[in-house]
Amino acid sequence: MISEAEYLDSYDASRFPSPLVTVDSVLFTLHEQALRVLLVKRASHPQQGRWGLPGGFIDMEKDESTRATALRKLTEKTGVSPSWLEQLDTFSGAKRDPRGWSLTIAWYALISWVACAPHIASVSDAKWMPVTGLDDIDLAFDHREIIQTALQRLRQKTMYSLLPVYCLPDTFTQTQLQEATEIILGQPIQRKSLIRRFEASGMFEETGESVATGARKARLWRRKPGVDIHLFSRNLLTD
Amino acid sequence: MISEAEYLDSYDASRFPSPLVTVDSVLFTLHEQALRVLLVKRASHPQQGRWGLPGGFIDMEKDESTRATALRKLTEKTGVSPSWLEQLDTFSGAKRDPRGWSLTIAWYALISWVACAPHIASVSDAKWMPVTGLDDIDLAFDHREIIQTALQRLRQKTMYSLLPVYCLPDTFTQTQLQEATEIILGQPIQRKSLIRRFEASGMFEETGESVATGARKARLWRRKPGVDIHLFSRNLLTD
DNA sequence: TGAATAGTGTCTGTCAGACAGTATCCC
DNA sequence: GGGATACTGTCTGACAGACACTATTCA
Numbered sequence: 001m002i003s004e005a006e007y008l009d010s011y012d013a014s015r016f017p018s019p020l021v022t023v024d025s026v027l028f029t030l031h032e033q034a035l036r037v038l039l040v041k042r043a044s045h046p047q048q049g050r051w052g053l054p055g056g057f058i059d060m061e062k063d064e065s066t067r068a069t070a071l072r073k074l075t076e077k078t079g080v081s082p083s084w085l086e087q088l089d090t091f092s093g094a095k096r097d098p099r100g101w102s103l104t105i106a107w108y109a110l111i112s113w114v115a116c117a118p119h120i121a122s123v124s125d126a127k128w129m130p131v132t133g134l135d136d137i138d139l140a141f142d143h144r145e146i147i148q149t150a151l152q153r154l155r156q157k158t159m160y161s162l163l164p165v166y167c168l169p170d171t172f173t174q175t176q177l178q179e180a181t182e183i184i185l186g187q188p189i190q191r192k193s194l195i196r197r198f199e200a201s202g203m204f205e206e207t208g209e210s211v212a213t214g215a216r217k218a219r220l221w222r223r224k225p226g227v228d229i230h231l232f233s234r235n236l237l238t239d
Numbered sequence: 240m241i242s243e244a245e246y247l248d249s250y251d252a253s254r255f256p257s258p259l260v261t262v263d264s265v266l267f268t269l270h271e272q273a274l275r276v277l278l279v280k281r282a283s284h285p286q287q288g289r290w291g292l293p294g295g296f297i298d299m300e301k302d303e304s305t306r307a308t309a310l311r312k313l314t315e316k317t318g319v320s321p322s323w324l325e326q327l328d329t330f331s332g333a334k335r336d337p338r339g340w341s342l343t344i345a346w347y348a349l350i351s352w353v354a355c356a357p358h359i360a361s362v363s364d365a366k367w368m369p370v371t372g373l374d375d376i377d378l379a380f381d382h383r384e385i386i387q388t389a390l391q392r393l394r395q396k397t398m399y400s401l402l403p404v405y406c407l408p409d410t411f412t413q414t415q416l417q418e419a420t421e422i423i424l425g426q427p428i429q430r431k432s433l434i435r436r437f438e439a440s441g442m443f444e445e446t447g448e449s450v451a452t453g454a455r456k457a458r459l460w461r462r463k464p465g466v467d468i469h470l471f472s473r474n475l476l477t478d
Numbered sequence: 479t480g481a482a483t484a485g486t487g488t489c490t491g492t493c494a495g496a497c498a499g500t501a502t503c504c505c
Numbered sequence: 506g507g508g509a510t511a512c513t514g515t516c517t518g519a520c521a522g523a524c525a526c527t528a529t530t531c532a
Binding site for chain 4: 173174175191192195212213214215216217218219233234238
Binding site: 196197200232236 | 494495496497503504
């Protein structure tokens with residue numbers, strides 16, 4: 001019978017084989033009427049040259065948790081923190097990575113296009129891929145499946161929350177939120193239903209400003225600081 | 240410039256430090272009007288002797304994925320496969336395990352009490368703990384937080400699905416489902432609302448049998464084989 | 479027949495869908 | 506004023522909440 005202190009003294013983690021652990025994120029944005037995903041060209045093996053999700057290994061010195069890893073990798077690529085970041089799922093198995101049994105903690109994230117467009121534009125190894133064009137390109141590992149899972153989650157959550165605001169700039173109009181929602185869901189929604197939810201959510205406040213996008217000026221809104229996302233008890237588009 | 244084959248030939252996973260990876264499950268059941276969680280007495284260090292969640296390391300030879308790890312560990316402890324098993328979240332960080340930077344893939348699962356009661360009763364290192372009594376015991380690592388997260392998820396999903404059926408035996412009455420739902424949610428629900436959902440779900444069929452539990456006999460139902468869980472577009476108990 | 483449990487009928491309230499209507503802006 | 510975009514009013518329908526009602530079983 002040894003004590004816990006003695007046990008820990010003699011413990012050597014490297015004695016046990018462990019899976020290859022990575023953290024990958026599906027970062028969505030909206031641009032030119034399309035929902036887009038950030039893809040990164042893999043600089044090194046394995047699958048060098050293919051497009052894949054931004055991500056990488058945990059830095060056990062720097063990262064407080066895998067959320068920190070996901071954030072670190074995303075800010076490295078985009079220059080900013082995403083407005084939304086939530087754990088999606090993990091994907092694991094012996095066959096998904098040629099190096100051996102592997103495990104990825106997958107996250108999904110949202111950011112406005114304007115917030116990171118300049119940074120992305122300045123690098124050649126990253127691009128915003130419309131989700132409708134994913135079938136045509138060869139993605140690394142099981143990243144296609146991860147993106148599909150993220151898409152489902154994003155669409156599901158859009159039906160019972162106002163999640164798409166996290167794809168918009170800091171200030172935005174109700175029409176922009178409607179358009180964002182419609183692009184994500186892939187179909188028109190009732191403006192009236194959206195506005196009802198917008199008001200009931202208590203998430204937003206007027207900036208006092210308004211913008212003209214052709215005809216009548218539209219009021220600008222922002223997310224109230226410190227207010228969490230509101231989840232509704234009914235879904236949109238239930239048929 | 241080396242080829243992918245050359246790269247893989249010379250790749251040695253053990254060169255890189257990696258976090259300690261475990262898989263833990265929160266297995267719920269219902270017994271004696273209480274929602275209970277399976278706890279296991281830790282046989283070895285660290286935290287030897289404390290109660291914790293059933294789980295352990297991935298067996299890279301045997302386990303096809305972390306789902307397989309969760310299933311393997313649960314069947315070792317209970318003798319049966321859970322009726323429901325779904326990924327919950329991952330928990331990670333440098334401080335949650337004294338051995339170093341660690342990561343656990345957490346799952347939550349449901350099983351009927353009758354299906355595994357005999358097996359659990361035969362071992363002394365496992366017990367079904369009512370979730371209301373968790374405050375009084377000293378749990379290993381961050382397992383209390385994991386259980387709380389699982390509870391929230393179970394309650395949330397109970398509001399928009401008939402998830403509690405997976406806590407019932409293969410055949411059950413509508414009243415049993417109502418009781419299960421009420422215990423999980425911690426408050427009474429409208430029987431009529433439950434029955435409406437029960438019928439609309441298309442998940443069940445009558446066995447033709449009925450049982451007497453006092454007065455009028457109640458019809459027995461079972462889940463239709465191969466039919467997936469139905470998700471409703473509204474929640475119960477929205478106030 | 480009465481007590482207890484199983485199961486149904488039906489009214490109300492809430493909120494999404496639908497769409498017509500009004501307001502504001504620029505030409 | 507007309508056309509375009511922003512925003513509101515209000516009816517309908519689906520379904521949860523509430524609860525009274527009927528049905529079946531046993532003592």
